[in-house]
Amino acid sequence: MIRTVFGILLILLHIICCILVWFGIKKHALKVKKYLIALVIFVPFWGILCVLILHLQVLTKTDNVVEAGVEKLRVNEEIYKNNIRAASDTDKKVVPLEEALLINEPELRRELIMDVLNDNPEEYMDLLKQARMNEDVEVVHYAITAMVELSKEYDFRMQKLEKLYAASPNDPEILKQYCDFMEEYLNQGILEAQMEKMQRERYIRMLRQKLSLKPELHTCICLFKNLMINGDYVQAEEVLNMIDEKWHRREEFWLLKIQYLAEQKRGNELHESLRQMKEEHIYLSSKSKEALAFWLD
Numbered sequence: 221m222i223r224t225v226f227g228i229l230l231i232l233l234h235i236i237c238c239i240l241v242w243f244g245i246k247k248h249a250l251k252v253k254k255y256l257i258a259l260v261i262f263v264p265f266w267g268i269l270c271v272l273i274l275h276l277q278v279l280t281k282t283d284n285v286v287e288a289g290v291e292k293l294r295v296n297e298e299i300y301k302n303n304i305r306a307a308s309d310t311d312k313k314v315v316p317l318e319e320a321l322l323i324n325e326p327e328l329r330r331e332l333i334m335d336v337l338n339d340n341p342e343e344y345m346d347l348l349k350q351a352r353m354n355e356d357v358e359v360v361h362y363a364i365t366a367m368v369e370l371s372k373e374y375d376f377r378m379q380k381l382e383k384l385y386a387a388s389p390n391d392p393e394i395l396k397q398y399c400d401f402m403e404e405y406l407n408q409g410i411l412e413a414q415m416e417k418m419q420r421e422r423y424i425r426m427l428r429q430k431l432s433l434k435p436e437l438h439t440c441i442c443l444f445k446n447l448m449i450n451g452d453y454v455q456a457e458e459v460l461n462m463i464d465e466k467w468h469r470r471e472e473f474w475l476l477k478i479q480y481l482a483e484q485k486r487g488n489e490l491h492e493s494l495r496q497m498k499e500e501h502i503y504l505s506s507k508s509k510e511a512l513a514f515w516l517d
Contacts, residue, residue, distance in 0.1 A: 234264050241268060367410055374405050395430050402426065403442060420446055437467050444476055448483065456480060469500070471508045475515075482515045 238261050244250035245257060261267070381398045388394050402423040405411075411419060427443040430436075440463050447456035460480055463473045474497055481490040504512065 230264075237268055370408070371410050374408070374410070377401060378405070390433070392430075392433055395426065395433070399423070399426050399430055399439070399442070406446075417450070420450055424450070435462075435466065437463065437470065437472065440467075441472055441476065448480070453480075453484065469502060471502060471504050474502055474504075475508055475511050478512060478515045 238257070241250065242257055263270075378401065381394075381401055384391075384394045385398050402419065406416065406420060406423060424443060424446050427439055427446070430439050431443065440459055444456050444459045444463070447453075447459065457480065460473075460476060463470075463476065467473050474493070477493055478490065481487075481493060
């Protein structure tokens with residue numbers, strides 16, 4: 221009889237413990253997973269003991285993580301402060317390349333030119349041209365070397381495109397790649413006058429071919445600008461009329477027209493075009509307004 225009562229008490233105690241553990245997990249008082257309640261129910265005493273041990277381990281790890289996180293923040297703060305100090309020390313040595321070419325510090329000039337060589341020389345073409353005329357022999361050598369290497373790279377790319385174009389002269393994608401390359405190449409200004417004229421004439425022919433396949437505003441603009449550079453104002457006016465027919469209200473057309481009239485010194489037509497722009501409420505972006513002011517000046 222006593223054993224039966226003792227057994228019932230143990231079962232009731234076990235049930236109470238299971239309920240307490242469940243509520244502890246539910247309320248997040250115990251830092252363990254919910255599925256561990258099965259261990260508590262089916263393994264009396266030892267299941268509860270395991271859950272408590274896991275709970276204590278999780279608490280210990282959490283404290284360590286917090287402490288580690290705080291320590292990491294401290295370390296990061298020190299690194300940040302050190303970087304700031306290092307940056308402030310090196311800021312004194314940072315000088316624009318344009319100014320470095322003028323001041324009498326050969327080592328600084330040479331160091332900056334080498335940085336250009338190791339970076340993207342095509343982005344500093346104007347500066348390389350200035351450096352080419354510098355009094356420092358080494359700076360001149362570095363600048364000329366960069367321009368020669370850049371020219372070789374462009375020649376290599378052109379040869380590849382020429383082969384592709386020769387194999388498929390009417391392929392729109394190849395033609396587009398070739399025209400994009402020629403635009404980039406000519407804008408670098410690394411060609412001598414005679415060679416530039418030849419390449420620009422080739423570019424004009426390719427632009428006309430591209431237009432025959434698909435009329436596009438950008439292609440017309442490129443064709444117009446290159447004809448103007450070559451001094452072919454008659455054909456440039458023909459292209460301008462083509463743009464007028466298809467893209468009359470585009471700001472690009474009006475800027476090209478103002479440029480053409482200004483270079484041709486046709487003042488009456490220029491004033492008439494300005495009046496027409498105002499009457500037709502042609503929209504101009506801030507960049508276009510700056511370009512317009514340039515040509516009007």
